[in-house]
Amino acid sequence: MSPRLDEPRTHNATSACPQGLTESDSPAAAVLDGTRNRTTSSGSDTSSSDDDNSTEGVTGLEGLPEIPPYAEVGPLDARALSKTLFARLESLEEGSHEYSYVRNTLVELNLALVKFAASRFRSRSEPMEDIIQVGTIGLIKAIDRFELSRGVEFPTFAMPTIIGEIKRFFRDTSWSVRVPRRLQELRLDLAKAGDELAQQLDRSPTVGELADRLGITHDEVVEGMAASNAYTASSLDAKPEEDDNEGALADRIGYEDHGLEGIEYVESLKPLIASLPGRDRTILSLRFVANMTQSEIGEELGISQMHVSRLLSRTLVKLRKGLTLEE
Incomplete structure (x- = not known):
């Protein structure tokens, strides 16, 4: 059925949790309470949910439309109901029971946005319910802002925040560089063993102590430690923690200097140029050192531009052959 926006709220208004869910089972409630409860679906209503979310006798919610079961609320109706609830939310005191009720109802009404955004990441290895849980955090942030x-329109405003929250989740929980599953598991074992040994020894364990604890070789410990570096990628703009006076990593990494390639060619060309006839050396100098045009060179030497072009081409071919023979 479609919600009647002009119908005042009655004493038997629907709970802020979807039909068939207790408040603690709701994805929104799980996020708001800081838990990671699984979303379940049962075929019967729970009286505790109705009692907890009943607005009978609560001031500040009079005149709100009755919220039907969320499964029966279409996108257009959810959008219209959300506008009404947002208008009321602005008049309520944050932290009050009335404010929490309206806010939670907005979350439940717009969970379809989260599920739609989460469906874009169904090919990822993480469980879909975890992605929905994270997306719900983005939805709550969008509602608060x-x-x-x-x-x-709220869907237009909320969708970038929801997707951004999901992408941040993948960024923070994914490996920057793909490594074998064996090394991923070894990293976790090393982290656990390292914490346990650090508490026992009151210092950081050595490679040998880690190897003895896990029953592996020293090389495997080192390999697992190296794999840990693939979990998070460091920014080239980040400065080293141990010395704030040092520049960013990008300033200390070598780069390819293409000018160095030219040095080798210059040194190889020197004896070849020295073996050329005097006029050919003069033409090369005027063309590539003085940057004169062929016409200007012709005027300087008293020959035609075409003659200069032929002499220059012949000289360059000779030099190329000389370089090829050296290589």
Whole structure:
């Protein structure tokens, strides 16, 4: 059924949790409470949910439309209901029971946005319910930041925040460089063993101590430690923690100097140029050192531009052959 926006709220208004879910089972409630409860679906309503979210006798919620079961609310109806709830949310005191009720209802009404955004990442290895959980955090952030006065539809405003939160989740929990599963598991074992030994020894364990604890070789410990560097990528603009006076990493990494390639050719050309006739050396100097045109060279030497072109071409061919023979 479609919600009636002009119908005042009655004493038997629907709970802020979807039909068939307790409040603690709701994805929104799981995020708001800081838990990671699994979203379940059962075929019967729970009376505790209705009791916890009942607005009978609560001031500040009079005149709100009755919220039907969320499964029956279409996108257009959810958008219209959200506008009404956002308008009421602005008049309520943050932290009050009324404020929490309206905010939670907005989350439940717009969970379809999270599921749509999460579906774009279904090919990832992470469980879909984890992605939805993270996306719900983005939805809550969008609800807290949204203002009706901006004149923007809430789905348009919320979607970048939801997707951004999901992408941040993958960025923070994914390996920067792909490494074998064996090394990923070894990294976790080393981290656990390192923490345990550090507590026992009151210092950082050595490679040998880690190897003895895990029953592996020294080389395997070193390999696992190296794999840890692939988990997070460091920025080239980041400065080293141990010395703030040092520049960024990018300033200390060598770069390819293409000018060095020319030095080798210059040194190889010197004896070849020295063996050329005097006029050919003069033409080369006027063309490539003085940057004169062929016409200007012709005037300087008293010959035609065409003659200069032929002499220059012949000289360059001779030099190329000489370089090829040396290589």
